[in-house]
Amino acid sequence: MTTLPADTILSVRDLRTWFTTKRFTAKAVDGVTFDLKRGETLAVVGESGSGKSVTSLSIMGLVSKPGGIAGGEILFRDRKERVHDLAQLTPKGFRAMRGREIAMIFQEPMTSLNPLYTVGDQIGEMISLHEPVSRQEARKRALEMLKHVEIPDAENRLDDYPHQMSGGMRQRVMIAMALACNPSLLIADEPTTALDVTIQAQILDLLRRLQKQFGMSILFVTHNLGVVAEIAHEVVVMYAGRVVEQAPVNDLFARQKHPYTKGLLACTPHAKRDITEAGVRKALYSITGSVPPITDLPPGCAFAPRCDLAVEACRAVPPALMEAGAGRLSRCLRSNEL
Amino acid sequence: MAGAVSVAGQEPNLLMRLMSRPTALAGLVVLVVVTLAALLAPWLSTHAPGQLSIVNRLTPPGSAYLMGTDDLGRDIFSRVLHSGRTSLMVGFLVVGVASVIGIFLGLIAGFFRKADAPVSRLIDAMMAFPDILLAIALVAALGASATNVILALGIVYAPRLARVVRASTLVIRELPYVEAARALGVPTPVILVRHVLRNVTSPLLVQATFIFAQAILAEAGLSFLGVGISPDIPTWGTMISTGRQFMSTAGWMMLFPGLAIVVTVLALQLLGDGLRDLLDPRLAKDI
Incomplete structure (x- = not known):
């Protein structure tokens, strides 16, 4: 297997994700290459249709038909320092990876939670799915996670249903779910787009703090350059399925x-x-x-x-x-x- | 303020909300009475349901026999109560069988794109048969017994549930929380049960009440035609079937089991309508 520098957690190399139908082939991602270092944040920036979301879905193995990975490598280093090529992984292999090693949060906090279960239940489900813990233990850990994501009065909020929470709170719950099993890579697909500007700032703050605490790397997909300046170490700019520019965040904003x-x-x-x-x-x-x-x-x-x-x-x-x-x-x- | 916030349309207690709908509430009350009457039949009945009394045959309703007697002098009131047990049991079990088959087919068709076309065609094909004909054919093939009648009717009504489940699954499958669950490593069977099926329960409940009502009718129809449950087990259908021969001289033999069917089915329909109004968010706004 190809080698990966020790400080690199994710290396996307010449990734090509194509959507093929009888009439045409849409090269949504065409030869994208970038590296994400341990504990750092890489922002992928671009307009709608630039391929940034498809890139993140490819890493998660969630591209649905008629799309598929047509070539390239997605090298990922897990907690045990084993390197996997996610582009070659079987669906079963992916299931073991998702949630445990790689987690994802989405754009729509209002609808990303199941309305029928309490937030404590949903965070607990994540934990008991991936680790052999008792119900009480899962609940205790869910409470800890709610405290980590700074939800006030967490003890009482644990038994709230999603509809009893605001958008910002629900995004915090999503983050709690995503980080419940301490993944080494968090993929955030426009997690602040649907939120008010003040709430955006709070969520970005929270992500930065949690990154220090948990040490995970973040792949941050966004179209908002203001957000990039806040959170990223390294920036990749995408256009029409290709990387057009890559630079450390300060250099990019300077020139x-x-x-x-x-x-x-x-x-x-x-x-x-x-x-x-x-x-x-x-x-x-x-x-x-x-x-x-x-x-x-x-x-x-x-x-x-x-x-x-x-x-x-x-x-x-x-x-x-x-x-x-x-x-x-x-x-x-x-x-x-x- | 912790946890006390409640959003309109999400009040937790369905029963409390049902109270605001008089017709649905009436349906529920009647249904409870009918069910209790059937359950308590051994204690409520005035005679043993099979007790013959040739001297008192074809007695009109009166103080000794509340609903009269049949051609063998058996007490109609006691037999209606006991028949209720069989009829309700059949209805309940048919809903059970139809749910198991229907939910399974519906989830498969709705969730897995490749399975949709073949499973949906199967459902369409089954729905193209008239209900009662398909049931008769199945009973004829399987043999007439209580179990086979339940199985046959369960198979007949399964496609309706499958359609409801498939339609809702198609919508829920695309919702962000299903994708989020997948992204966080939740296995497909768990997604199907916890995230999809749980969100289909409202339309399912509504359909189930209607199927319950139809199953009682269909069972009565099958028994009346003589292809249902054997005549020695009293059901409302067999009672009407025997009563038919004495329609002009002893109308009560048909009247009371017939009324029992009408009242039960009407109650179920009213309850089903009420539930649909309550559980469908598009209709719920005008409450």
Whole structure:
């Protein structure tokens, strides 16, 4: 089996997840490569349809037909330091992995919990599924988890049903469920998108604190660059199923080496920057056009039709992911000029 | 404030909510009375159900025989009570058999995409037969006995439950908490039972009451036609069947078991309607 550096917990290498029907093949993820280090957070950023969610579902083995992994490796190091290739894992092997080694939280906290069971029941179910514990023990651990995710008055909240809780609380319960068996990798698929801004900040805070406490690595999927700045160590920017830029978070915000990332950042509303000295509100920048359909990508760079910097060479062949400074990569021919 | 918050439409006690629906409540009360009467038949009845009294044959209802006697001088009142045991038992067991088969087929068809087409076609094919004909055919094939009547009717009504379960499963399968459960490593059988089946219980309960009512009717129909439970076990259907010969001279022989069927089935239908109104969130708003 391929080797994995000791400090790396997850290594996605040339992952290709394709959806094949009789009429077309949609390459939702096409040659994605990145590494996630132990105890760190990697953010995967991109618009809708960029392939970021499919990437995370591929890691979980949850891509449903007609989709499937067409190639590449997903190397994952478990608690016992064994390295698995998740791309080759059987459904049975995956079941042993999910919940115990890798856990996932979702976008919709309002509907991610079963309305018919108390939250204590649902956290307890997770624990007793993966570990041989008694009912009382599972309940005790569920209570501990509720305290870990900072739900006030946890003793009484344990017997609440999901409908008795707010969205933020339910997301906390989801996090408690996900972390109940102490997984080494947490995949968070836009966990704050459905929440109020103030609650978002609280949840991000909580995740950061829990990461220190439990030591898990987080793969954070989002389209919100503000959230990325808050939580990530390393950032991967995806466009049309490919990685277009990768950099440590501070470097990325200091200087973007791909016009798409630059555009994304310019699109973020900014309280002070957007008002001129005369007090006039400037129009918010937007990237012209939209993401091309994944079944009909242009021959060259997928971003070329929307790019201000595109030249003839960009439209000819798809550019490769190239080094663009220390520890960072860019899929742009003109990254030096940025 | 801990745990005291309650959201509309989620009050815990179904029975309390049923109180607000007079017709459903009436159905429930009648059903309880009928069930108690059947259960307490040995103590309530005035005569032994099989006790012959040729001298008193075809006596009209009166003080000695509350509902009269039949052609062999047996007390109709006592026989109606005892028949209730058989009829209700058959209805209950038919619901049981239909639920086991129907839930199994419905879950398979609804949850596993590949199984959907073949299982659904099977369900359609079974529903294309008229109920009573299919039941007669099955009883004819299996042989007429109480067990076989229950099995046959269970098979006849299973497709209806299967459809309800399949339809709800199709919806629930796509809900985020099912995907979340899968992402957290919950095995498929546990997802099916804990997360899908538990959320199907409301429509299932409603269907079950209707099937209960229909099973009582169908059993009576089979007995009346002479292909059901053997005539020496009293059921409402066999009583009507024998009473038919004396319809013009001793109408009470048919009247009272017939009334028993009407009252029981009506009560079940009212209860079923009430439950449907209460448990269907789209209809629940106007309460």
